[in-house]
Amino acid sequence: MNSYLSTVFSKVGSLLATLLVISLIIFSLVELMPGDVAQMILGQSATEESLRELRQARGLNDPFFTRYGRWITGVLRGDLGDSIYMQGVPISSILWRKVGHSLFLALTAFIIFVPVSIVLGVIAGVKEKKAADSIISFTGLATMALPEFVSGVILISIFAVRLKWLPIVSVIPIGQTLFQNLDILILPALSITFVMFGYVSRMQRSSMIIVMNSDYIKAARLKGLPERYIIFRHALRNALLPTITIIGMNMGWLFGGLIVVETLFGFPGMGSLLMTAIKTRDVPLIEACVLLITVIFALSTMTTDLLYGYLNPRIRFKGGQR
Amino acid sequence: MKYVLYQLKRHPLAIIAILVILGWIFLAFAGPSLLSYTYTEMDSTFQMAPPGVNNHLLGTDALGRDILSRIIVGSRSILTVALFTSILSTILGIILGFSAGYFGKAFDTLFLRSMDILMSIPPLVLSMVVLGILGDSTIASLTLIVSIAFIPATARVSRGVLLSEKSQEYVQAARIRGESHVYIMFAEILPNTVGPIIVEATARFAYSIMMVASLGFLGVGLQPPTPDWGMMVIENRPIIADAPWTVLFPALAIASLVIAISIFSDFISKVLIHER
Numbered sequence: 043m044n045s046y047l048s049t050v051f052s053k054v055g056s057l058l059a060t061l062l063v064i065s066l067i068i069f070s071l072v073e074l075m076p077g078d079v080a081q082m083i084l085g086q087s088a089t090e091e092s093l094r095e096l097r098q099a100r101g102l103n104d105p106f107f108t109r110y111g112r113w114i115t116g117v118l119r120g121d122l123g124d125s126i127y128m129q130g131v132p133i134s135s136i137l138w139r140k141v142g143h144s145l146f147l148a149l150t151a152f153i154i155f156v157p158v159s160i161v162l163g164v165i166a167g168v169k170e171k172k173a174a175d176s177i178i179s180f181t182g183l184a185t186m187a188l189p190e191f192v193s194g195v196i197l198i199s200i201f202a203v204r205l206k207w208l209p210i211v212s213v214i215p216i217g218q219t220l221f222q223n224l225d226i227l228i229l230p231a232l233s234i235t236f237v238m239f240g241y242v243s244r245m246q247r248s249s250m251i252i253v254m255n256s257d258y259i260k261a262a263r264l265k266g267l268p269e270r271y272i273i274f275r276h277a278l279r280n281a282l283l284p285t286i287t288i289i290g291m292n293m294g295w296l297f298g299g300l301i302v303v304e305t306l307f308g309f310p311g312m313g314s315l316l317m318t319a320i321k322t323r324d325v326p327l328i329e330a331c332v333l334l335i336t337v338i339f340a341l342s343t344m345t346t347d348l349l350y351g352y353l354n355p356r357i358r359f360k361g362g363q364r
Numbered sequence: 365m366k367y368v369l370y371q372l373k374r375h376p377l378a379i380i381a382i383l384v385i386l387g388w389i390f391l392a393f394a395g396p397s398l399l400s401y402t403y404t405e406m407d408s409t410f411q412m413a414p415p416g417v418n419n420h421l422l423g424t425d426a427l428g429r430d431i432l433s434r435i436i437v438g439s440r441s442i443l444t445v446a447l448f449t450s451i452l453s454t455i456l457g458i459i460l461g462f463s464a465g466y467f468g469k470a471f472d473t474l475f476l477r478s479m480d481i482l483m484s485i486p487p488l489v490l491s492m493v494v495l496g497i498l499g500d501s502t503i504a505s506l507t508l509i510v511s512i513a514f515i516p517a518t519a520r521v522s523r524g525v526l527l528s529e530k531s532q533e534y535v536q537a538a539r540i541r542g543e544s545h546v547y548i549m550f551a552e553i554l555p556n557t558v559g560p561i562i563v564e565a566t567a568r569f570a571y572s573i574m575m576v577a578s579l580g581f582l583g584v585g586l587q588p589p590t591p592d593w594g595m596m597v598i599e600n601r602p603i604i605a606d607a608p609w610t611v612l613f614p615a616l617a618i619a620s621l622v623i624a625i626s627i628f629s630d631f632i633s634k635v636l637i638h639e640r
Contacts, residue, residue, distance in 0.1 A: 063481050075497045180377070183630055184623045187570040189578045191597055192622075195615040199608050210605055298488025302578050306601065316489075317582060320496035332493055336485055343484075 050348060057340055065117070068332050069110050072325050083126055117333065123326035127319070133330045137315070141334065143220055144300055144311035150227050151234040151296070159239045160285060163246025167281070168273060170251055178243060186240030190299040194233035194306045201229060212307035230303045237299060238292060245288040246281065253281040283354055290346025297339055371635045378631035384624035392439045401430035403437040403591050412607040423609040425600055431610060435617050438591040442580075442621075445506050446572035453511040453572075454565040457518025462549050464519070465526035475523075479516045487513040488578060495584040506585060510575050514568060521564045525557040532556075559636040566629035570622055577618050593618050 084092060097103055101112065116123060122133040166178040185193070202210040212226035220227075253259060254277055262272045301313030308314065312331060319327035372379055396402075401420070406427050415423040422431040464475035482490075491513045495501050498509075529535065530553070538548045579585040580594030588595070593614045600610035 060481055060484050064484055067481075071494060071497060183626050187574045187622045187626050188619060189574045189581070189594070189622070191578065191581045191594070192615045192618050195597060195604075195611050196619075198604060199612050203605055203608050294483070294486035295488075297486040298578070301488065301492065302581060305582060305598070316493075320493065321583070328493065328497075332485070332489065335489055339486055340484055 046351065049351060053344055053347065057344055061337060061340065064336050065114055065333055066110065068329055068336075069113060070106075072329055073106070075323065075325065113329070117330075122330040125319075125324055125327045127322040127324040127327070133327055137312070137330060137334065140310060140312045140315045141338075143309065144304070144313060145338075146220060147227060147230055147304070147309065147311060148234075148296060148300060150231040151238070154231055155235040155238045155242065156289070158235070159242035160246050160282070162239075163243035163285070164250050164273070164278065164281070166243065166247040167250025167254065170254075175247070179247065182240045182243045182247075184240070185236040186244070188236055188240075190233045190237060190302045191306045193236040194229065194303055197229050197232055212309040214310055226307070226309070230307045230309055233303050233306070234296065234299045237295060238289075241288055241292050241295075242285060246285045249281045249284040250277065253277045283350060286346055286350050286353065290343055290350070293339055293342045293346070297335055368635065371631070375631050375634070377627055381624040381627035381631070384620055385628060388439055388443065388621055388624075391436050392443050395436035395439070396433065399430070399433045399436065401433050403429065403433045404589055405429065405433075412603065412610070414607070415609055422613045423607065425596075425607070425610045426603055431596075431613050434591040434596060435593065435614055438593045438596065438614070439617070439621075441503065441586055441590055442573060442576055442593055442618075445503055445510075445576045445586075446569055448503075448507040449510045449514070449572040449576070450565050450569040452507060453514035453518045453568060454561065456511060456515055457520075457564075458522045458554070458561065460515065461519035461522030461524075462526050462553070465523040465530065466545065466549050466553075475519075479519060482512075483516045488575060491575065491579060492582055492584055495579060500587055501579075501585055503586070506576065506579070510572060510579070513575075514571070518564060518568060522557075522561065525560045526553060529553050529556055563629065563633040563636055566625070566632050570625040570629055573618070573622050573625065577622075 084096060101109060104112075113123070120134065122137065125131050125133050125136070128136070162178050163182075166175040166182075169175045198210060201208045208229055209226055212230055214220055214223055214226070259272060259277055262276050263269075267276075297313075300311065301316060303309070304311045304313035305317050312334065316328065316331040316335070318324075319331055406429055411424060412426055417423070420430050420432070422435070424430055425434075460475065464472045491509045494509050495505065498505060526549075535548060535552060538552050543552070576585065577594040580592035581598050583595065583598065585594060586592050596614040597611050600607070600614075604611045
């Protein structure tokens with residue numbers, strides 16, 4: 043177990059190193075953006091005099107690394123800077139609520155697609171080359187590269203425009219919270235589900251096929267154990283491991299999907315906030331959003347890595363040896 | 365060739381998929397000359413007309429522009445960018461992945477570390493931010509940025525197939541003959557790894573379409589007046605309740621193309637790898 047702990051520490055260490063490099067990359071990328079921050083704050087009518095004063099006051103004339111250092115130490119203290127477009131509102135005052143919304147949306151999608159894909163993947167794997175398998179495999183293949191806004195548009199046309207069961211847009215009325223409007227989550231969450239279903243169910247199917255053909259399952263069959271018992275007690279435990287990895291690897295797509303879905307439904311999350319930031323060229327807000335997405339993405343990848351190690355006894359007991 | 369025909373007979377879905385892809389390619393080339401409206405023409409008497417009215421087969425949008433001609437002209441840009449992207453990202457992936465796997469040691473470690481860093485920003489977020497910052501995307505900038513975002517995926521596949529070939533005897537033989545590293549990598553090893561690389565490239569084509577469509581949808585793709593499928597969806601999103609066809613048909617166009625390419629790439633991987 044000690045060696046497992048040391049893997050955890052080394053993973054956290056390399057995570058911090060990666061994040062430091064990433065923060066530098068994000069900061070230099072935004073530097074490339076055409077346009078002058080002082081001009082953006084004061085508008086076109088600003089005099090040369092006031093522009094110069096503002097640049098001086100905000101330290102815009104300082105060398106690159108001085109400004110990067112100021113930004114990153116601010117971030118570490120929890121100060122993400124002020125939004126330019128929203129007239130100097132501190133970013134941390136708007137960001138966290140939106141991040142909460144996005145995470146809640148992602149969680150809803152997760153609760154839908156993980157069990158559905160695993161169950162259908164197992165069915166397809168067990169009934170290999172039968173009708174059920176063909177239908178599930180084809181659906182998975184079809185949805186795997188389907189952009190989220192395409193599945194979203196189709197869902198809106200059916201459930202919101204034609205049947206009128208669910209709202210067409212996912213905005214929260216002023217003065218209310220997300221929890222008073224849970225119905226706005228359903229269509230966005232389902233739109234994300236499609237792509238993830240493709241990946242996860244196909245992975246689950248193929249790992250199930252491999253496991254079901256292995257010797258220890260044959261031995262269990264020869265012992266005369268009931269098929270249901272073999273599938274759930276013997277096969278599924280091993281067949282789930284690759285699926286966990288694939289879920290972790292596709293978290294990146296999930297985050298991209300969140301931006302697309304939030305834009306499509308007008309959902310007030312971190313993705314649509316980043317969209318607004320890019321459209322309004324709001325430098326500090328872009329930096330804060332991208333950095334935060336990277337942190338959340340990295341944390342979720344690390345969690346799946348560690349979970350994989352924990353669930354797989356071969357790694358758990360000799361984590362230190364390679 | 366006989367083998368391919370035999371495989372086609374066993375996978376009827378693949379035939380449909382190939383026909384759909386060829387159909388789109390044909391429309392992209394010949395489509396605009398067959399249409400009665402151009403993609404910018406505004407029919408002021410028939411705005412938001414439902415499909416079929418006044419020769420607008422798929423209806424018109426809020427400005428009275430013909431949806432069908434915009435979809436067909438839009439197929440040109442998405443097919444071009446997606447094709448170039450899958451080719452460029454595959455080539456860059458081969459060069460980087462092969463060199464890393466071949467030279468190994470410090471170079472390989474450096475390669476893996478930088479791929480980890482590139483992978484730690486989700487590909488769509490990365491391309492969207494970079495394109496958004498640069499502004500006014502062109503076919504070239506779109507292709508380049510999406511290809512870079514795809515490099516971790518393609519380079520890792522190339523590195524993997526190179527590592528499985530590296531210890532083969534013919535590689536040793538070439539080394540003893542004194543061939544150059546470049547010759548060994550690209551003239552000796554590459555021809556033997558063509559199968560998995562083609563499979564990866566066709567799958568990449570489907571992802572490229574998904575990515576380019578999503579970037580267009582997010583408004584950082586090709587700029588108007590070039591019609592773009594993703595952009596058409598977000599443009600007409602506010603009128604979805606009154607004129608669902610303005611949104612639904614571009615979405616179905618993307619769906620048909622992406623699904624056809626996915627089925628095609630699945631077929632290719634079955635033919636080239638699994639069932640040999």
